[in-house]
Amino acid sequence: MGCRHYKRRCRILAPCCEQVFWCRHCHNETASSSERPHEIDRTKIAEAICEMCGHRQAPAQNCEACGGSFAAYFCTHCNFWDDDGVRKKVFHCEKCGLCRVGGRENYFHCDACGSCYPAEIKDSHTCVENAMRRNCPVCLQDLFQSTTQVTILQCGHTIHQDCLRELQNSFAGLQSLRCPLCSVSLYGYDDLWHEMDRQIEETPMPLECRQLTDIICNDCQRPSSVEFHILGQKCPTCRSYNTRRV
Numbered sequence: 001m002g003c004r005h006y007k008r009r010c011r012i013l014a015p016c017c018e019q020v021f022w023c024r025h026c027h028n029e030t031a032s033s034s035e036r037p038h039e040i041d042r043t044k045i046a047e048a049i050c051e052m053c054g055h056r057q058a059p060a061q062n063c064e065a066c067g068g069s070f071a072a073y074f075c076t077h078c079n080f081w082d083d084d085g086v087r088k089k090v091f092h093c094e095k096c097g098l099c100r101v102g103g104r105e106n107y108f109h110c111d112a113c114g115s116c117y118p119a120e121i122k123d124s125h126t127c128v129e130n131a132m133r134r135n136c137p138v139c140l141q142d143l144f145q146s147t148t149q150v151t152i153l154q155c156g157h158t159i160h161q162d163c164l165r166e167l168q169n170s171f172a173g174l175q176s177l178r179c180p181l182c183s184v185s186l187y188g189y190d191d192l193w194h195e196m197d198r199q200i201e202e203t204p205m206p207l208e209c210r211q212l213t214d215i216i217c218n219d220c221q222r223p224s225s226v227e228f229h230i231l232g233q234k235c236p237t238c239r240s241y242n243t244r245r246v
Contacts, residue, residue, distance in 0.1 A: 002022060002083070003022035003023055003025075003026050005022070005023050005025045005026065006022070006023050006071075008071045008082065008083055009050070009052055009068060009069070009070050009071065009083075010048045010050055010051055010063075010070040010071075010081060011048070011049045012024070012045050012047070012048055012049075012079070013046070013048070013056075014027050014040050014045075015041070015045060015046060016038055016041070016044075017031065017038075024039075025147070027040045042078050042079050043077070043079065045059060045079040046059070048060070048070065048081075050063040050066065050070070052066050052068045053068070059074075059076070059079045061074040061081075071083045072084070072086045073085020073086055075090075075099050077097075077098075078092065078098055078099050085099075088102075089103035089106075091103065095116075096116055096144075100116050105119075106119055107119055110127065112127040112128075113127055113131040113156070114129075114130040115131070115144060117152065121152065125156065126154065128155070128156035131157060131158050132144050134158070136158075136160045136163050137180045138163035138164075138167055139160060143158050143160070146160065149161040149162075153179050153184075154184065154185060154187050155179050155181075155184035155185075157182060159180070164186075167180060174232065177189060177192075185218070185242045193240060193241055196232055196234070200232070200234075203229075203230075203231065205227075205228070209230075210228070211227070211228050212228070213227075213228040213245055214245065214246050215243040215244060215245055215246065216244055216246055217238060217240055217242065217243050218243060219240040219242050220235060222235065222238070223246070224237065
C-alpha cells in the first residue's frame with residue numbers, strides 16, 4: 001500500500017491546496033503542472049487520513065481509531081512515513097532539517113557545505129559553501145532534497161550522478177573529465193596523465209609546429225609556458241593535462 005515513492009498506510013491533506021495525496025512528491029508532481037505551481041511545506045502538514053479505516057487525525061505513527069500502523073518509520077519533524085524506513089536506515093538530521101537515508105552512523109553533517117556527507121570523506125572532501133543548497137548544474141533541479149543520488153566532485157561541487165553520466169557521454173576528450181562549474185578535474189586522473197605522457201613521447205611534433213604556448217592549469221590555476229602538442233599541454237606544476245591555452 002502506498003505510492004511509487006513510499007510504502008505507507010495513510011495519505012496526507014496538503015495544507016496549501018486542501019487536496020489529498022499519498023506523499024509530498026505526489027503533491028509536487030501534480031502541482032508542478034497546475035495553474036499555480038507550488039511545493040508543499042512538509043512541516044505544515046496537519047492531517048493524515050488512515051487508509052485502513054478512513055479516520056482523519058493529526059500526524060502520528062498509528063491510527064487513533066483502528067490502531068493500525070501507518071508505517072514502520074515515522075518522523076514527527078518531517079511528517080514523513082515510510083514502511084521501508086527501518087530497512088533503509090532513515091534518520092532525521094536536525095541541521096539539515098529533513099530525513100536522510102543510509103544510517104546516522106555512516107554520515108556527518110558538514111556545516112560549510114550545508115548537508116550530510118558520507119563519513120568516509122569527512123577528512124578528504126573539499127568544502128564549498130552551501131554546495132548542497134544549490135541546483136544541479138545540468139538539470140537545474142534541487143540537490144538538497146533530491147531523492148536521486150548526488151555525486152560530490154573532487155572540487156567540492158555537487159551534481160546528480162545520472163546528470164554527470166549524461167554530461168560525460170555528451171562531451172569528448174578532456175572536456176568530459178571537467179567539473180561543469182569550475183573546470184577542475186572531476187576526480188584524480190594520474191593514470192590517464194601517465195598514459196598521455198607516453199603517447200606524447202611516442203608522437204613528436206614536426207619541427208615546423210614546435211613552439212611555446214601559454215596555458216593556465218584548471219586544476220592548480222598556475223599559468224605557464226610549455227611546448228605545444230596536439231594531444232595536450234601538461235602543467236609543469238601539478239603534472240595535470242587539464243589545461244587551457246590563453
